Amino acid sequence: MRKYFAELLGTFAIVFCGTGAIIINQETSGIITHLGIAITFGLIVTSMIYTFGDISGAHFNPAVTIAFCAAKEFPIVQILPYIISQSIGGFLASFILHFLFPHNLFLGSTLPAGLPMQSFILEFILTFMLMLVILHVAKGSKEQGLVAGLVIGSVVLLEALFAGPISGASMNPIRSIAPALVSGHLEHLWIYILAPITGALASVIAWQILKPKQKKFGIN
Helix, strand or coil: HHHHHHHHHHHHHHHHHHHHHHHHHCCCCCCCCHHHHHHHHHHHHHHHHHHHHHHCCCCCCHHHHHHHHHCCCCCCCHHHHHHHHHHHHHHHHHHHHHHHHHCCCCCCCCCCCCCHHHHHHHHHHHHHHHHHHHHHCCCCCCCCCCCHHHHHHHHHHHHHHHHHHHHHCCCCCHHHHHHHHHHCCCCCCCHHHHHHHHHHHHHHHHHHHHHCCCCCCCCC
């Protein structure tokens, strides 16, 4: 239960602060700016990894949980409890933001600025790169060293910075599902569910190719 509660709290914080920054930027006529939104996402992800990494592994993302399982770094029996916990955290954040800003139409939902396929490809590649970094610096059930939080948070900031204006740089199904359902804007939601999951799974294949082969009987 400690793991599940940590996933709930971490996902809540990411959705609340990240989409909250988008909402407040809209409500204040752009005071936070796109750079500020990207920094907010990067900093909150970094903070939550350092806070909960040694408890739950700090997934906060169904695509990450599924990919860790595919990489055999996470037990399959815990996939559903993790995703449920992440979903509760994400929806709780979006409901509170809706209460605070009832007239905001989108609540930080991710919507493609151009063609849907353009955003799908962007989200696939962004999540592929993010998950590849995560697989190399972290483990499925426990953070691997102090560098993990800084590196992963920096990748989130970087990708949100350059791709956010086009696709929203979600890289996280629940980050997109929660505000979309609460605000009632479900158009193109399939992009932000399918692209992150397939991108994360593709990164597992690349990681398996890249990782060193184990020695057997003293022979490479």
